Amino acid sequence: QQPVQSPQAVILREGEDAVINCSSSKALYSVHWYRQKHGEAPVFLMILLKGGEQKGHDKISASFNEKKQQSSLYLTASQLSYSGTYFCGTERDDYKLSFGAGTTVTVRA
Amino acid sequence: KAGVTQTPRYLIKTRGQQVTLSCSPISGHRSVSWYQQTPGQGLQFLFEYFSETQRNKGNFPGRFSGRQFSNSRSEMNVSTLELGDSALYLCASSLVVGWGQTNTEAFFGQGTRLTVV
Numbered sequence: 001q002q003p004v005q006s007p008q009a010v011i012l013r014e015g016e017d018a019v020i021n022c023s024s025s026k027a028l029y030s031v032h033w034y035r036q037k038h039g040e041a042p043v044f045l046m047i048l049l050k051g052g053e054q055k056g057h058d059k060i061s062a063s064f065n066e067k068k069q070q071s072s073l074y075l076t077a078s079q080l081s082y083s084g085t086y087f088c089g090t091e092r093d094d095y096k097l098s099f100g101a102g103t104t105v106t107v108r109a
Numbered sequence: 110k111a112g113v114t115q116t117p118r119y120l121i122k123t124r125g126q127q128v129t130l131s132c133s134p135i136s137g138h139r140s141v142s143w144y145q146q147t148p149g150q151g152l153q154f155l156f157e158y159f160s161e162t163q164r165n166k167g168n169f170p171g172r173f174s175g176r177q178f179s180n181s182r183s184e185m186n187v188s189t190l191e192l193g194d195s196a197l198y199l200c201a202s203s204l205v206v207g208w209g210q211t212n213t214e215a216f217f218g219q220g221t222r223l224t225v226v
Contacts, residue, residue: 002151032212032215041199042215044216089152095210096154098167099152
């Protein structure tokens with residue numbers, strides 16, 4: 001079952017912050033975050049495991065609330081290079097990695 | 110090291126035909142997953158193979174099948190093509206070392222763009 005991402009799209013100016021949410025109706029073992037730029041393959045950002053650990057990648061960080069089966073990706077002080085479509089992937093105890101529909105982020109100068 | 114290689118990059122087929130797509134994972138990676146990507150639908154999981162065995166399957170009709178060889182290379186086959194099968198098919202490999210291990214970082218190939226006319 002696909003996780004649900006919100007919002008579908010967000011437009012930012014350089015330096016602004018944004019939050020992308022990912023939720024599942026089932027218990028999760030891990031959450032993965034990827035970014036895909038137009039015409040390119042998705043690229044790994046980070047994995048969060050059960051335990052609510054927060055991770056970071058440059059000025060992009062994420063949290064995982066396993067009780068709520070939710071994860072959030074935080075884009076801080078956004079840069080032009082942050083533009084792209086962000087996908088969350090959720091993994092349950094069956095080891096299947098299912099992705100959401102994606103959130104398109106556009107950062108403008 | 111070389112990344113994930115998918116061939117061909119582009120394919121045009123007519124309805125009713127069948128097609129085979131190929132994926133060569135990163136050396137040492139034994140897990141290969143396939144995804145269908147269409148605008149607005151994100152990445153739809155097709156199946157995952159680990160050590161030549163299908164470990165997981167998505168909700169696609171039986172026309173979609175796959176296999177993995179002893180060298181971890183994988184193929185995906187779609188029979189009796191329909192217009193709705195037009196999509197970008199992505200393959201991803203990861204360093205899963207055991208059947209019961211969770212997924213690690215996935216490395217995606219550039220994909221095969223399939224157009225059914």
